[in-house]
Amino acid sequence: MSADDKRGDDKRGDDKPGAGKAGPDKLSIVVFSGDFDRVHYALVMAAAAVASNTPVTLFFTMWAGRALERPLADGSPAWTRLKVSDGSLTAAEMDAGFKAKGVGTFDELLEACVALGVTVMVCEMGLKALGMDPDGLRPDVPVAKGGVVTFLADASRTGAMLFV
Template sequence: MSESAVDGTAALSIVLFAGGFDRVHYALVMASAAAATNRKVTLFFTGRALRALVHEAEPGVLGWHDLDPADDGSTPVARDRYFATHGLATFEELLEACVALGVTVMACEMGLRALGLPPGVGLRADVPVATGGVVTFLNEAPKGGAMLFV
């Protein structure tokens, strides 16, 4: 293991507070790529981005379907379908990769309350999600690691 991996400078912490599909999708791209290169990665979901972690409201309709429209104005489902037909990783593929690669996924307690969801209730069962506040997130972020806001 490299010295930077040990001292935390190779770590990546991403705060997802915007709910646009393209922003959340690309944060998953960054997180999975960083984890694939042996970096410690934390995704901290808050605000409208938390929709990505909400379980199905009805069969086949995942929470990320309710994210804000993509940058080109298309719905999240249409944009994801475009990615799939053009050989790009889909939302579900990226989220599954993040889980498989050990990315830490945190849901902001304040953000959950703002959406009307009690901590840990209504979130996807297939994604291990820790709940915590900003202080928890900052205390767990490795010193010297990179932090991005999406």
Template sequence: MQGPESLSIVLFAGGFDRVHYALVMASAAAATNRKVTLFFTGRALAALLDETEPGVPGWHGLDAADDGRSPAERDGWFTANGVAGFEELLGACVMLNVTVMACEMGLRALGLPPGVALRPDVPVKTGGVVTFLNDAPKTGAIVFV
């Protein structure tokens, strides 16, 4: 039995471990020639904010990891133990042409201003749930994280 042709992942939770693992799944699926879309909403949107802007923590502002460590501490532990770090995984997703979407409603729900600076190194599409669902092939899988 063959798996789905595509993978669409909704990242709602803002916990570092959840966002990190969604990047693991997305990069692996893209590396196996599947069409992949990451739809960031809710607290997970912090991962797409441009941390070069003053006062914007970016992915470092995600919620603590499952073990209580800060995102930076957990990411450092991962890389020290041979696990791909956040930036490496996100870079792989970009290189493998994963579609990255930021939910317009989610940005408003977090109180972020229209046109908030998103990461310049990641081609981010903004759209809503309808845009996301129209992007997802009917033969694909949708995962909610």
């Protein structure tokens, strides 16, 4: 009997979904919160998963959609208007703190997600609910058209779905 058998570790057979892989076959993330730190962490999870060869779809809806708006008139990214969940800092201050500590910034993570092939969707209903125009989204982030039905059809039966 091996040490793994004694510990009762789960051994997946080659015939099972996800065999030989530690995580889900796909990650589908609903990004709902308009809090900077939560949207940032959704990007962290997406970048890590896709870098580990797990396909990812980010589905931005409601207030999170504001993170993908075009830059403001003064040139600053629209995500700088997002609030931080505990209210202690502004989004720009938190992002600068991440940079100073060597943590990926919002734009670095978003650029990595795009470069690595993460599918980015923005909920049509969420855009309408907040009076946002799809033409007002960042041009550097390719957005797949669709709504909730499209997102659910894109998800995998053996994948993971997260709500942020």
